[in-house]
Amino acid sequence: MYNYPHKLLKLINEVSKLPGVGPKMAERIGLHIIKKDKNENEYIDNFASVLQESKELTFCRECFNVSDFEICPICADKERDGQIMCVVESAEEVITVERTGKFKGYYHVLQGLINPLNNMLPDNLRIKEMLERIKSRGGAIKEIILAINHSVEGDATSLYISAMAKDLGYEMKISRLAKGLPTGSDIRYADEITLGQAIVERKEI
Numbered sequence: 001m002y003n004y005p006h007k008l009l010k011l012i013n014e015v016s017k018l019p020g021v022g023p024k025m026a027e028r029i030g031l032h033i034i035k036k037d038k039n040e041n042e043y044i045d046n047f048a049s050v051l052q053e054s055k056e057l058t059f060c061r062e063c064f065n066v067s068d069f070e071i072c073p074i075c076a077d078k079e080r081d082g083q084i085m086c087v088v089e090s091a092e093e094v095i096t097v098e099r100t101g102k103f104k105g106y107y108h109v110l111q112g113l114i115n116p117l118n119n120m121l122p123d124n125l126r127i128k129e130m131l132e133r134i135k136s137r138g139g140a141i142k143e144i145i146l147a148i149n150h151s152v153e154g155d156a157t158s159l160y161i162s163a164m165a166k167d168l169g170y171e172m173k174i175s176r177l178a179k180g181l182p183t184g185s186d187i188r189y190a191d192e193i194t195l196g197q198a199i200v201e202r203k204e205i
């Protein structure tokens, strides 16, 4: 049976490892990448160099957001409100919350949610670092907003974080995004107005 050349199969195989890309789509993308036009290999060269450069990206050593630098521009911005910290699942939510324009504090990126079925336990997340950050500020942080999805994993993570943060013994409000976000919906896909409203109307937990 005829199949694609080995080098193309290898390319399709790599593409198929991307999230949300099924086998057919991987073939289409693979064929698209090698399609020659008047720019010859310019597209592949650019793609390869962008991929190489992405290795230089790192995670902010304060908030664990994806960053060009050791300290991300948000953490480096001294104009922001140091009394309030917004805890999110991933770098995607930082961007989503920033776009609402309703939050002027600092972030902490957990890099996942608690999900024992996927071996995601509290120790695999940046929860320890979050607690250390709060402690290092010695009570200066007055509110933690958990901008975490209303899902089984999101609820488990929020409960755990809230218990651990309360155990630190500081006078600190812990709140979660309010209604407006339909149950089970994903924060990263919420529109700016709905999410902005959910931030404004956050509920203490």
Ligand SMILES: [Zn+2]
Pocket (backbone or CB within 6 Å): 060, 061, 062, 063, 064, 065, 071, 072, 073, 074, 075, 076
């Ligand atoms: Zn940062």
